[in-house]
Amino acid sequence: MKNNFPVNNRFKNIRESAKSSLLLEIEKSLKEIKETFPDNPEGMGYFYKKFSTVLEKTSGIYNGKDVIGIMCIQVPEELIYAVGATPVRICSGAYSMEQAGTELLSPKACPLIKSTMGSLHLNIFANGIEPLMIINPTTCDQKKKIGEIEGTSRIPFYTLELPPSKETEEARFYWQSVVKKLAKKLENVTGQKLTRKRLKKAISIVSLAQAQFRRFYNIRKKWPVILGKDAILVSNAYFFDDIISWTYRLSLLNDELDDRAMKKQYIVSKKAPRIFLTGSPSIFPNMKIPVLIEQLGGIIVAEEFCSSGRLLYDTVAVDEWSLYDMIPALADRYLKPCTCPSFTPNIDRERKILTMVKDFFADGVIYQSFTGCQLYHMEAKRVEKILEKYEIPMLYIETDYAADNTGQLTTRVEAFMELLQNKIT
Amino acid sequence: MRSKAVFSIIIFFIFFLPEGSALENIWFSATPPDKISKKIHYGMHGQAYVKGEDGIGKKILWIRSGHFPVESPYADGASKKKPAFFILSPDKKIIKGELSHGLPGYYLTFEGNLEGFYNLYLIEKFVKKEILNIITAKTEVISHKCSRGHGGMKKKMAPKILKQAICFEILRKRIPGEDFHTFLSSGDKVTFKVFFNGTPLKDSKITFKTQKGWGKSLKTNINGEAVFQIIGDYYPDWKKLNQKKIHTFLITAEHTVKKTGTYKGIIYKQIHYTGTLKGCYIPSKALYSSSLHGFFLLIFIIITTGVFIYFHRTRRRKPFKEYTFNEKD
Amino acid sequence: MKKIRTFINNSNLARFRFYFQIVAFILFVYGGYLSITISERLPVFACPFNKVSGGTCYLMPLQHQLHITLNRFASSGGLHLLKGFLIFAGLSLIFSKGWCGYICPLGTIQDWITKARKYLHISFATYDKTIFDHLKKIKYILLFLIILIPIGVKNSFVGLPVLPHDIFPPFCKICPGRILLPLFSGNTSQIYIDFSTKTAMFMTASGIIVAGIFITGAFVKKRFFCLFCPMAVLLFILSKVAFLRLNKDGAKCTRCGNCYRVCDVGIREIADDITNKNIVKDDCIMCFKCVEACPENKCLTVSFLRIPLFTSTETGFFKRYTRKSHTPPDSRSVK
Numbered sequence A: 001m002k003n004n005f006p007v008n009n010r011f012k013n014i015r016e017s018a019k020s021s022l023l024l025e026i027e028k029s030l031k032e033i034k035e036t037f038p039d040n041p042e043g044m045g046y047f048y049k050k051f052s053t054v055l056e057k058t059s060g061i062y063n064g065k066d067v068i069g070i071m072c073i074q075v076p077e078e079l080i081y082a083v084g085a086t087p088v089r090i091c092s093g094a095y096s097m098e099q100a101g102t103e104l105l106s107p108k109a110c111p112l113i114k115s116t117m118g119s120l121h122l123n124i125f126a127n128g129i130e131p132l133m134i135i136n137p138t139t140c141d142q143k144k145k146i147g148e149i150e151g152t153s154r155i156p157f158y159t160l161e162l163p164p165s166k167e168t169e170e171a172r173f174y175w176q177s178v179v180k181k182l183a184k185k186l187e188n189v190t191g192q193k194l195t196r197k198r199l200k201k202a203i204s205i206v207s208l209a210q211a212q213f214r215r216f217y218n219i220r221k222k223w224p225v226i227l228g229k230d231a232i233l234v235s236n237a238y239f240f241d242d243i244i245s246w247t248y249r250l251s252l253l254n255d256e257l258d259d260r261a262m263k264k265q266y267i268v269s270k271k272a273p274r275i276f277l278t279g280s281p282s283i284f285p286n287m288k289i290p291v292l293i294e295q296l297g298g299i300i301v302a303e304e305f306c307s308s309g310r311l312l313y314d315t316v317a318v319d320e321w322s323l324y325d326m327i328p329a330l331a332d333r334y335l336k337p338c339t340c341p342s343f344t345p346n347i348d349r350e351r352k353i354l355t356m357v358k359d360f361f362a363d364g365v366i367y368q369s370f371t372g373c374q375l376y377h378m379e380a381k382r383v384e385k386i387l388e389k390y391e392i393p394m395l396y397i398e399t400d401y402a403a404d405n406t407g408q409l410t411t412r413v414e415a416f417m418e419l420l421q422n423k424i425t
Numbered sequence B: 001m002r003s004k005a006v007f008s009i010i011i012f013f014i015f016f017l018p019e020g021s022a023l024e025n026i027w028f029s030a031t032p033p034d035k036i037s038k039k040i041h042y043g044m045h046g047q048a049y050v051k052g053e054d055g056i057g058k059k060i061l062w063i064r065s066g067h068f069p070v071e072s073p074y075a076d077g078a079s080k081k082k083p084a085f086f087i088l089s090p091d092k093k094i095i096k097g098e099l100s101h102g103l104p105g106y107y108l109t110f111e112g113n114l115e116g117f118y119n120l121y122l123i124e125k126f127v128k129k130e131i132l133n134i135i136t137a138k139t140e141v142i143s144h145k146c147s148r149g150h151g152g153m154k155k156k157m158a159p160k161i162l163k164q165a166i167c168f169e170i171l172r173k174r175i176p177g178e179d180f181h182t183f184l185s186s187g188d189k190v191t192f193k194v195f196f197n198g199t200p201l202k203d204s205k206i207t208f209k210t211q212k213g214w215g216k217s218l219k220t221n222i223n224g225e226a227v228f229q230i231i232g233d234y235y236p237d238w239k240k241l242n243q244k245k246i247h248t249f250l251i252t253a254e255h256t257v258k259k260t261g262t263y264k265g266i267i268y269k270q271i272h273y274t275g276t277l278k279g280c281y282i283p284s285k286a287l288y289s290s291s292l293h294g295f296f297l298l299i300f301i302i303i304t305t306g307v308f309i310y311f312h313r314t315r316r317r318k319p320f321k322e323y324t325f326n327e328k329d
Numbered sequence C: 001m002k003k004i005r006t007f008i009n010n011s012n013l014a015r016f017r018f019y020f021q022i023v024a025f026i027l028f029v030y031g032g033y034l035s036i037t038i039s040e041r042l043p044v045f046a047c048p049f050n051k052v053s054g055g056t057c058y059l060m061p062l063q064h065q066l067h068i069t070l071n072r073f074a075s076s077g078g079l080h081l082l083k084g085f086l087i088f089a090g091l092s093l094i095f096s097k098g099w100c101g102y103i104c105p106l107g108t109i110q111d112w113i114t115k116a117r118k119y120l121h122i123s124f125a126t127y128d129k130t131i132f133d134h135l136k137k138i139k140y141i142l143l144f145l146i147i148l149i150p151i152g153v154k155n156s157f158v159g160l161p162v163l164p165h166d167i168f169p170p171f172c173k174i175c176p177g178r179i180l181l182p183l184f185s186g187n188t189s190q191i192y193i194d195f196s197t198k199t200a201m202f203m204t205a206s207g208i209i210v211a212g213i214f215i216t217g218a219f220v221k222k223r224f225f226c227l228f229c230p231m232a233v234l235l236f237i238l239s240k241v242a243f244l245r246l247n248k249d250g251a252k253c254t255r256c257g258n259c260y261r262v263c264d265v266g267i268r269e270i271a272d273d274i275t276n277k278n279i280v281k282d283d284c285i286m287c288f289k290c291v292e293a294c295p296e297n298k299c300l301t302v303s304f305l306r307i308p309l310f311t312s313t314e315t316g317f318f319k320r321y322t323r324k325s326h327t328p329p330d331s332r333s334v335k
Helices: A009-035 A044-052 A077-082 A095-104 A111-122 A141-148 A169-190 A196-222 A228-240 A243-262 A288-295 A323-335 A347-359 A374-389 A406-424 B034-039 B153-157 B291-317 C002-009 C013-034 C059-066 C070-074 C076-095 C098-103 C105-119 C129-136 C138-154 C170-174 C176-185 C198-220 C230-239 C258-262 C289-293 C314-324
Strands: A066-070 A085-089 A134-137 A157-160 A274-279 A299-304 A364-370 A394-399 B008-012 B026-029 B040-042 B048-051 B057-065 B084-088 B098-102 B105-109 B116-128 B131-143 B168-172 B189-196 B205-209 B215-219 B225-229 B247-263 B266-282 C244-248 C300-304 C307-311
Touching: A009 A044, A009 A095, A009 A111, A009 A228, A044 A228, A044 A243, A066 A077, A066 A169, A077 A085, A077 A169, A077 A196, A077 A323, A085 A228, A095 A111, A111 A141, A134 A141, A141 A157, A157 A169, A169 A323, A196 A228, A196 A243, A196 A299, A196 A323, A196 C314, A228 A243, A228 A288, A228 A299, A274 A288, A274 A347, A274 A374, A288 A299, A288 A364, A288 A394, A288 A406, A299 A347, A323 C258, A347 A374, A364 A374, A364 A406, A374 A394, A394 A406, B116 B153, B116 B247, B116 B266, B131 B168, B168 B247, B168 B266, B189 B205, B189 B247, B189 B266, B215 B225, B291 C198, C002 C307, C002 C314, C013 C098, C013 C105, C013 C176, C013 C289, C059 C076, C059 C138, C059 C170, C070 C076, C076 C098, C076 C230, C098 C105, C098 C230, C105 C176, C105 C198, C129 C138, C138 C170, C138 C230, C170 C198, C176 C198, C258 C289, C289 C300, C289 C314
Parallel strands: A066 A085, A066 A134, A134 A157, A274 A299, A274 A364, A364 A394, B008 B057, B131 B266
Antiparallel strands: B008 B105, B026 B057, B040 B048, B048 B057, B084 B116, B098 B105, B116 B131, B168 B189, B189 B225, B205 B215, B205 B247, B247 B266, C244 C300, C300 C307
């Protein structure tokens, strides 16, 4: 859906100021992440650099390929790779973008939506990309509607119809036909035919990334050799980095972490409280909660965020390597194991949180939800009850991208950490 | 349940022997005289048997005289003397039996529990016109229980002769792949071998007769063998067709030797040996079944279902066209 | 020991299964050439109409043993039936449903037909869930008829006339194995229609129709016939106490659905059931494709007499999939 709006002086001014404040925001956040913590792994250097140069139009990063903007985690990326394009996730964590978005939405809307809207409206994306289209799955109600709003973006939106349930066979086959339609649309938009070989290769490239991600996940499970703030950064880099170099760099980081684990070079003491994060996703540069927790001496062992812990966890199981089975295999992988609260029922999320808390030996759970996010807020009580049964304390925080309520937040988190410390000792 | 199934064979010995007259031919038969025909059943292996008490089945074979299976008479009346008989078990041992008299003739009982063929021999000797006639009637009786397994088929199926006691004998060679469940049918080529004193006999006259009397005579070759093709002679009305109807064929072989001697005080100058062997056959499958029809039906079904599936898949690709409503209230 | 276990868990079980099936096929279809008779009470379709078969499928002697008068059930007939069943049960207990997935010649034929379809890049068919639930019941009906009809041929029920003899043995007459397995030893004698009586005509024609549908069905649907197989019911009942087990640890399952999607017979319970330990259903053929496709450690395990043989592992999953998708060996070559 193309929205025509005048590129007048006002717009240009807003854009310039937003861009410069974004740069400042990125710098500040990175500084906090890098410098307030000693002994960051060397492999992180690549990722820090990626973020410090995120707004620069680095030529050659996508090898001249078309870029397709995606949102959420239900869009089958392998299809996009197979038609010779690159998927870039445009979910934004920048407070500076939120202002522009607030103009188009209400102030009570979810900060992630406002921020994404802002970046769409101002056309400020990672690495200066110019997406051919934006694929927007119909997850939460606010995500659903942003394509309709006048003045959102000049880039055409494609609505990906996500079924509201993932349990039934009807939903499964409906979603498979939606993905097939998407494949056809992608062929149209990029002008490239989707062939068996290309899709097979795409699946294998993404599965290599999944393998490294799982390896990273398992390292964090066993030894406290990397802090959560770095892990989230690594996952967030996946949004816009070239997948092959990302996989390579992550494998180097994994090797380094394995090495550290062998030498018992832990980044926090064994007694540091192990925190599990869940809820609305923390996306760089909105890293205040993870940084806060770790500055207070805790370690985030795992997150159940769609921006990090859930990102590449699930796998694709193909039975017959032909298009008629590879495309439904992708569709099934992106639907059935997804624990997004936009699905109902969502028993899988409860089970996942419990399993992860147990596997990672978490001492406590911090559940964050953005103001204006109904879905995560509604699930919070259920998650709390389940964790209570297993005697795991949970802290519920409602937050947004603004940095001003840090004081109150700090107090609450501090208190929670103390509680956990007392429990440990 | 008994650990040993008592396996009895009743041979009704019906002997028509007017004073001084000679029997031309005697042979074992499974077809009963009318009086007790209702009690006869045919089991899975084509053997006639009578259901006995205590679950013991008794197999029946009658002795008839004559050359034509369908017309040979049963002799009525009492016998003059008991003929000699031998029973050869599957493990090549001569076993004992008991020959008793009842109506309408003699019957023989013995215990037999082994898997394989029991050979039954009946020998009749008499002198007529200075010729000593020795008539040997032979039949092979199957003893098989599926529950005992089907291993070692070749060994169990192999035909045997009784050299020690029988001087003139006919043997049926097995067709390839034959097992206990095989029935000979019209159109099969069967080889018969004639033995004299234990060795194959050449140039012996051997005659094959079907149920209705159609027959052929041959001379055995240098190996004592002759091949006959079973001629089909069963042409019933379609409605009365019984595809498993068991017919009898009769093989008769003859051999004459010039020898002088006495038998029971009577002088003879020649010995005339006659041997008989009975077998059974069923109508050929070609009479009522068709492979061509079967084959065409198979191809037809594969093609039809294939075409159906193809069009079903093509139709599914077309867009959804019409809504229909159910008119029921 | 651990090395062997890792090697097995990372292996390509599907390829092992392919070769195992070939060996089993040769043994059970051509075993007669070497006078091999494994058993006459086999839990797989080794058809005795194939003269050189390496055994006999249990359904044939079962039908013959039921072909007796009712009074004999209390004596020798009943004992034979029991003895036969015990031998069958003994064989079934060893491999349970593994007989279906790794040994059954009809199953192997269906897998070969599926390979042909894969080669031609023709898509497979899936059953709608409601249709699937109805079709599943056919095998129970067939088993019921297998038991009832032979008894009905020898005895009359409640004064009704006995069934015609041409209907016996009922399952052998309609079984596709009778027509297809002898073809492998060059024997086309079972492709015929017997016109002598109406029953014979109906039964032999049905047999040919079933064989034709078997071929086309197996072409479009993976393991088409296994949904209707009465042997599956018998093996399922005995699978509860068998030596070979397929167990699931529900706590480790993320309900990702990989196992369900690769399942040839489409059993949903492998993915969704997170409470039961034994997940072998009546349709399961124990091919263990689900274990291969599971990416969670120790979620699905194949065990024999409580000794775990093959279990799902994360590394195994990725190793198999990188092998199958022919991923370039060195992904570090770029940038």
